[in-house]
Amino acid sequence: MYLRKYIMAPTKNNLSAVLYGINDLRLEQRPIPVPKDNQVLLQMEVVGKDVKNLKLDDRVAIEPGVPCRLCHYCKTGIYHLCKDILFCATPPDDANLSRYYVHDAKFCWKLPDNMSLEEGGFMEPLSVGVHACKRANIKIGGVCLITGACPIGLVTFLSAKAMSDFKIVITDVLDVKLKMAKQLGADYTLKIEKNMTE
Template identity: 55%
Template structure:
């Protein structure tokens, strides 16, 4: 089962089959549609949601009820394109936007497709993710990487987009001082994005000294360690 469409090569993926249990197993690809591309994965990041699914088989109200392919921060190389695809050619290096919106709801039609209630998002139950040899994905959601950007950096476009979106929503600019609560990966990319948007002063807060030291090394103007002890 699970031919990858590449000379009969079997397509394999990392399947989450139970708490703290991953198995490398065949992963059937759907037929390539006219507006889709088949991508050979080259870099896939590990998100906090992946860790939650691995350790608890759930993330917030999303529950893994059957085996699921994990991973959603990804980049790879185009191996095949559908008959109507004009934006990509075989060999292009691309970052994948992991969410496929419905295109029909009021949010999609209003240009805010990120709020689509029928979003099909990589590795969000029951949708399979991208930690596989190959995936099939809409070509419009595959973005060509500049030559100077590595595929590993391309896989980080998805988490970086969180920081860019936050900076845009907050109207960050040369007169905006920024406070970031949390120095995990998303807090750090948000810090980098805010700096790129021109923020002159960025303070970042966390409970973990190591994370704060990383934030400092990446350019935080000030770090604040807070206590986990809550006194009522």
């Protein structure tokens, strides 16, 4: 999940999902992390003393990757290419599958009051889809192929549909995902079999 809401009353319960290996996902209690001065504790009670852009009870969406901010990529605005970026995903970072999680405040974005938490949870994946369509220069007339009807594939599809009149083909290995893509308005769906050849 890419969004948390600050809460006022802390709990000692920080149940966390931790991936130890393939087919080895465990639930365990972990200590509630303590934020540094430039971090926030999400689902939270505490904001670091240097945080000015957020306050208690703000609802936020996060950018899951926090770069070093010192390398050439970071300084030239393409920080997603940073080699030292810490991405909150499991593995290596199990923390975002916990009830409490600390994250750099500069990579937390306050949700507007008219946006639900459910809508806010889609901001980061949707930004991936919009960025992909802009990079592919999707505008008017043509065909777009999206490989994979996973959440990122589907928001990329929705972005392409909103930005163009392209015919959209979406592929996947699972029928249930292709059915969802078709329900959302994909022009064509194609199931890829595991042993498919030319």
